[in-house]
Amino acid sequence: MRLARAIPRLMTLYAAGFAAVVVQVGYWQLVRGNELRANPNNRRSVMNLRRGRILAADGAELAKDARVAGDSNALQPRYQRVYPQGEEYAHLTGYSSVKYRQAGLEAALNRWLLGLEARPPEPRNLQQVLDRLARGPVRIGCDVTLSVIPAVQDSARRALDRRDGAIVALDVRTGAVLAMVDWPTYDPNRIDDDWTRLQTSAKPLLARAYQEYYPPGSVFKPVTAATALDTGSAAPETSFDCQGTKVLAHTRVKCFNLNGHGPLTLFDGVAKSCNIVLAETALRIGPLKFENSVAGTGLGEAPRLFRPGADPGGVVKGGAFPRGDKLTPAELAACGYGQGGLQVTPLYVATEGQMLGNGGVAMAPWLVSRITGPDGAVLYQHPAESGRQAFSAATAAEVLKMMRAVMRPGGTAAHLGLDGVDVCGKTGSAQHETGKPPHSWFLAVAPAEAPRVAVAAVVENGGYGGRVAGPAAMRVLRVALEATR
Amino acid sequence: MPRRRERALMVTALGIGLAGMVLVAVAGGATLEAGLTGRPELTVPAIALLWGQLALAALLCHLVLARRHRGADQVLLPLSLGLTGLGVTIIFSLAPGQAQKQVNWLWVSLAVLLLTVTLRGDIDRFRDYRYLFGLLTAVLLLMTMVLGHESHGARLWLKLGPIALQPGELAKVTLVFFLAGYLDSRGDMLVDGGRRVLGIELPDPRYLGPVVLMWGFGMVLLVGLRDLGTALLFFGTFLSMMYAATAQAGYLWLGGAGFAGGLWICSRLFHHVRIRLDMWQNPWPEAQDKGYQIVQGLFAIAAGGVGGVGLGLGGAERIPAATTDYPFAALCEELGLWGAAMAVALFGVWVYRALRLGASHPNRYRALLSTGIGCLMAVQTLVILGGVTKLIPLTGITLPFISYGGSSLVTNYLLLGLLLRCSEGAR
Numbered sequence: 088m089r090l091a092r093a094i095p096r097l098m099t100l101y102a103a104g105f106a107a108v109v110v111q112v113g114y115w116q117l118v119r120g121n122e123l124r125a126n127p128n129n130r131r132s133v134m135n136l137r138r139g140r141i142l143a144a145d146g147a148e149l150a151k152d153a154r155v156a157g158d159s160n161a162l163q164p165r166y167q168r169v170y171p172q173g174e175e176y177a178h179l180t181g182y183s184s185v186k187y188r189q190a191g192l193e194a195a196l197n198r199w200l201l202g203l204e205a206r207p208p209e210p211r212n213l214q215q216v217l218d219r220l221a222r223g224p225v226r227i228g229c230d231v232t233l234s235v236i237p238a239v240q241d242s243a244r245r246a247l248d249r250r251d252g253a254i255v256a257l258d259v260r261t262g263a264v265l266a267m268v269d270w271p272t273y274d275p276n277r278i279d280d281d282w283t284r285l286q287t288s289a290k291p292l293l294a295r296a297y298q299e300y301y302p303p304g305s306v307f308k309p310v311t312a313a314t315a316l317d318t319g320s321a322a323p324e325t326s327f328d329c330q331g332t333k334v335l336a337h338t339r340v341k342c343f344n345l346n347g348h349g350p351l352t353l354f355d356g357v358a359k360s361c362n363i364v365l366a367e368t369a370l371r372i373g374p375l376k377f378e379n380s381v382a383g384t385g386l387g388e389a390p391r392l393f394r395p396g397a398d399p400g401g402v403v404k405g406g407a408f409p410r411g412d413k414l415t416p417a418e419l420a421a422c423g424y425g426q427g428g429l430q431v432t433p434l435y436v437a438t439e440g441q442m443l444g445n446g447g448v449a450m451a452p453w454l455v456s457r458i459t460g461p462d463g464a465v466l467y468q469h470p471a472e473s474g475r476q477a478f479s480a481a482t483a484a485e486v487l488k489m490m491r492a493v494m495r496p497g498g499t500a501a502h503l504g505l506d507g508v509d510v511c512g513k514t515g516s517a518q519h520e521t522g523k524p525p526h527s528w529f530l531a532v533a534p535a536e537a538p539r540v541a542v543a544a545v546v547e548n549g550g551y552g553g554r555v556a557g558p559a560a561m562r563v564l565r566v567a568l569e570a571t572r
Numbered sequence: 573m574p575r576r577r578e579r580a581l582m583v584t585a586l587g588i589g590l591a592g593m594v595l596v597a598v599a600g601g602a603t604l605e606a607g608l609t610g611r612p613e614l615t616v617p618a619i620a621l622l623w624g625q626l627a628l629a630a631l632l633c634h635l636v637l638a639r640r641h642r643g644a645d646q647v648l649l650p651l652s653l654g655l656t657g658l659g660v661t662i663i664f665s666l667a668p669g670q671a672q673k674q675v676n677w678l679w680v681s682l683a684v685l686l687l688t689v690t691l692r693g694d695i696d697r698f699r700d701y702r703y704l705f706g707l708l709t710a711v712l713l714l715m716t717m718v719l720g721h722e723s724h725g726a727r728l729w730l731k732l733g734p735i736a737l738q739p740g741e742l743a744k745v746t747l748v749f750f751l752a753g754y755l756d757s758r759g760d761m762l763v764d765g766g767r768r769v770l771g772i773e774l775p776d777p778r779y780l781g782p783v784v785l786m787w788g789f790g791m792v793l794l795v796g797l798r799d800l801g802t803a804l805l806f807f808g809t810f811l812s813m814m815y816a817a818t819a820q821a822g823y824l825w826l827g828g829a830g831f832a833g834g835l836w837i838c839s840r841l842f843h844h845v846r847i848r849l850d851m852w853q854n855p856w857p858e859a860q861d862k863g864y865q866i867v868q869g870l871f872a873i874a875a876g877g878v879g880g881v882g883l884g885l886g887g888a889e890r891i892p893a894a895t896t897d898y899p900f901a902a903l904c905e906e907l908g909l910w911g912a913a914m915a916v917a918l919f920g921v922w923v924y925r926a927l928r929l930g931a932s933h934p935n936r937y938r939a940l941l942s943t944g945i946g947c948l949m950a951v952q953t954l955v956i957l958g959g960v961t962k963l964i965p966l967t968g969i970t971l972p973f974i975s976y977g978g979s980s981l982v983t984n985y986l987l988l989g990l991l992l993r994c995s996e997g998a999r
C-alpha cells in the first residue's frame with residue numbers, strides 16, 4: 088500500500104514545517120525581540136511602556152509620562168507624553184508621539200527612555216513573580232538628567248524674546264550645555280494636533296541651535312587670529328593698513344568702516360573688527376594651514392550632543408567651509424573674516440568661545456549628565472573627558488586679550504559689560520542676502536581671568552551685532568555666571 | 573455512554589475557552605454592569621452569551637454523533653471546536669463586535685457539519701463524479717477570476733447582493749474530491765516506469781501530464797486572481813496528494829522546483845507578485861507603506877515574548893486585516909511562545925488524525941479523501957503561518973478555524989464533516 092508508505096514521510100515533512108514556524112516565532116520573540124520593541128515604527132513602545140522622565144540639572148521635570156485620560160485599564164495602562172515646560176525646552180527634549188514617533192533627545196535616547204538598556208527590576212512578591220511568568224519582564228523607562236540649568240534657560244528664553252535665532256550657553260571647563268533656546272519653536276504637548284501647521288517655511292521643528300547654518304561673520308575672527316598666532320603667520324603686534332577697501336587676491340575686500348581704520352595691528356584688527364586685517368592674515372596663513380587649523384576646532388564634525396549610544400539625534404556638523412581646490416585665495420580671504428562659503432551652527436560659535444576660554448582645549452558639547460535606572464541605579468554618568476588641544480594655551484590667552492579689548496573703549500562692544508566682571512566678547516554682523524539686514528551675532532566669554540561660561544547668540548536679520556545679539560548674550564551671561572559660581 | 577473520550581476533550585476545550593474569554597473581559601476592564609469606556613461590548617453578559625453558544629453547539633454535535641456515528645473519530649470535533657473557541661477569543665480581543673458574528677457563522681457551519689454526517693447515502697459514490705468535481709473547481713475559480721471583486725489587492729470575493737462569498741473556499745472541497753477520485757482510478761498507472769536520477773525517484777515523463785496541467789492552472793490562478801496564497805494552497809495540496817498516492821518523491825521535487833521557477837518568472841512580469849517577494853525579503857524600508865502589514869505583524873509577535881502579554885492586552889488590532897489574516901500574530905502577542913506552540917500543536921494533531929486515517933483506511937477512496945483533507949489543512953496552515961512569521965512570502969489566506977470569516981469557517985466544518993464520515997469503518 089503506497090499510502091501507508093508515503094504518509095509517514097509526508098507527516099514528517101509537515102511536522103518539520105510546523106516546527107519551523109514555532110522556531111521562527113521564538114526567533115522574533117527572543118533573538119530579535121528587543122530590537123523590534125525599540126523600532127521607531129512600533130507604536131506599542133509609545134503607548135504601553137512608561138517612558139522615563141527627562142529632568143533639568145535641578146531635577147525639574149521637562150518630560151514625563153501620564154496616564155491617558157479616561158483609561159481605566161489597570162493591567163495594561165496607556166500613557167501619553169507630557170512636557171510641563173511647553174515650548175521652552177522643545178528643542179532640547181525633542182518630542183515623542185504615537186503618530187510622529189520621536190525626534191531629538193527623545194529619539195537619540197529612545198532605548199534608555201524605554202528601559203531597554205536597563206536590567207528589568209527583579210520581582211519582589213508573589214504577584215510580581217506570577218506577572219513576570221505570564222507577561223515577561225516589566226520594563227520601566229530610565230530617567231535622563233540634563234546639564235541644563237532652568238534659571239539660565241529662562242534668562243535665555245527672555246533674552247531671545249521671540250526673535251528668530253538662537254542662544255547657546257556652555258560651561259567653558261567641561262563643555263556642558265547650560266542653556267539652549269531657539270525661535271521659532273513648537274509645543275511638544277500638541278505635536279499631533281499641530282503637525283500640519285508646523286510644516287511652514289519658518290521651520291519651527293528645526294532646532295536652530297544645532298541644526299541650522301548661518302554665516303558667522305566677525306564672530307569667526309578670533310579663530311583666524313588664533314590660527315595666525317599658532318602657525319606663526321602673524322603676531323598680535325604685526326601691523327596692517329586699512330583704507331576702507333583693498334584688492335586682495337584679485338577681489339575687492341570692503342571693511343565695514345568705509346573710511347578705513349588706518350594703520351593698525353592684528354590685536355586692534357580683532358578689537359575693532361577690521362575685515363581687511365583678518366583677510367590679509369588669512370592669506371598670510373595660507374590655505375593648507377588654515378584648513379587644518381579650522382578642521383582642528385571640530386567644524387567638520389557633528390558633536391555627539393546626546394552622548395550615550397550612536398544615534399546623533401539630528402545634530403548636524405558644526406559647520407561647512409570650502410576645502411581643497413575650492414579654498415581659492417579669494418575664498419580664503421573672505422573666510423578669514425567669517426564670510427564667503429563659511430557656514431556654522433550657533434552651537435559651534437559657543438564651542439569657539441569655550442575652547443578659547445579653556446586654554447585652547449575644545450570640549451565637545453554635551454547635554455546628558457546622568458541616566459538613572461528604575462531602581463535608582465546610575466546607568467550612565469557623564470565621564471571626565473580630556474578634550475582636544477585646538478590651539479596652544481598661550482595663543483588662547485592672547486586671543487582672549489583681544490576679545491577683552493572688544494569690550495573696552497575703542498572696541499566694537501565698548502558699550503556692553505557686566506559690573507564687577509571682566510568680559511571677553513566678539514561682535515558679528517553677518518551678510519547673508521543683499522537688501523536684508525545682516526544676522527546679528529555676539530560671542531561672550533567670562534570672567535576673563537578664569538573663564539567659566541561662554542555664550543553665543545544670533546538674531547536673524549537683527550542688524551549690528553553689538554546692538555541686538557550683544558545685550559541678549561550679556562543677560563544670559565550674567566545669570567549663567569551666578570549659577571556656576 | 574459512548575464517545576467518552578470526545579466528551580472529556582470537549583469539556584477541556586470549553587473550560588479553556590471560558591477562561592480565555594473571562595481574561596479578555598477582565599483585561600478590558602469589564603464589570604457586571606458595563607464594559608470599559610470605548611469598548612462597551614466587553615460585558616459579563618456578553619461573554620456568558622458567547623460562551624453559552626459555544627457550549628450548546630458542542631453539546632448538540634456531541635449528542636448527534638453519539639446517536640448516529642458512534643464509530644467516528646473522537647478527537648477531531650473537540651479539536652476543531654477548541655480552535656474555533658480560541659479564534660473567537662482572539663477576535664473578541666481584537667474586535668469585540670466581530671465575535672458574535674463569528675459565532676453566528678459557527679451555527680451555520682455546524683448545520684453544514686451535521687447535515688454532512690447525517691445525510692444518508694454512500695460517500696464512495698462521489699468517486700464516479702471526479703471529472704465533474706474537477707470541472708467545478710475550474711469553474712468556481714474562473715468565476716472568481718472574471719466576476720470577482722478586488723479587495724486588499726487580491727480578487728477573491730464574489731458579490732451576490734448583500735452577501736460576499738469566496739468561491740475559492742468551496743473550490744478547495746471540490747479539488748479534494750477530484751484529486752481523490754482521479755488518484756483512486758489512475759494512481760497505480762502514475763507509478764509505473766519511474767527511474768532514479770541522482771538518488772531521486774523520478775516519475776515517467778509520460779505521466780507528468782497532470783503535473784504540468786496543474787502547474788499551468790496554478791500560474792493562471794497567480795496571475796488571474798493576483799493571489800499567491802490560493803495558487804500555493806492548490807498546488808501544494810495537489811503535489812502532497814500526488815506524492816501520497818504514488819510514494820514518488822520526484823513529484824514533490826519537480827513540482828516544487830516548477831512552482832518556484834514559475835513564481836520567479838511571474839515576479840519579473842507582474843508588479844504585484846514582485847512586491848510580494850520584495851516585502852518578504854526586506855519589508856523594513858517600506859515599514860510605513862507596502863511592508864506595513866508584515867512589519868506590524870512582526871512587532872506583535874515580538875511583543876509577546878515567552879509568556880505573552882496576556883489575553884486581551886495585546887496591541888495587534890492595529891495590524892490591517894488582523895482578524896482575517898493575522899490572528900496568529902495576535903495569539904503570539906497575547907499568549908507568547910508557549911501559546912503559539914500550543915496552537916501549532918493543535919493544528920499538528922488535527923493533520924495527524926486526518927493523515928493517520930488516510931494511511932490506515934481499508935477503503936482506498938476514503939483513505940485518499942482523508943489524506944486530501946489532511947494535506948489541504950496542513951498546507952493552508954503552513955502557508956499562512958509561514959507568511960506571518962516571514963518564513964515564506966506573505967499571502968492573504970485564512971488560518972483554519974481561527975480566522976474571522978464565514979466562507980472559511982463553513983468550509984472547514986464541511987471538511988471536518990467529510991472526515992468524520994470517512995472515519996467510519998476505519999481500523
Ligand SMILES: [Zn+2]
Pocket residue numbers: 329331342343344347348360361362363364
Ligand atoms: Zn578696517
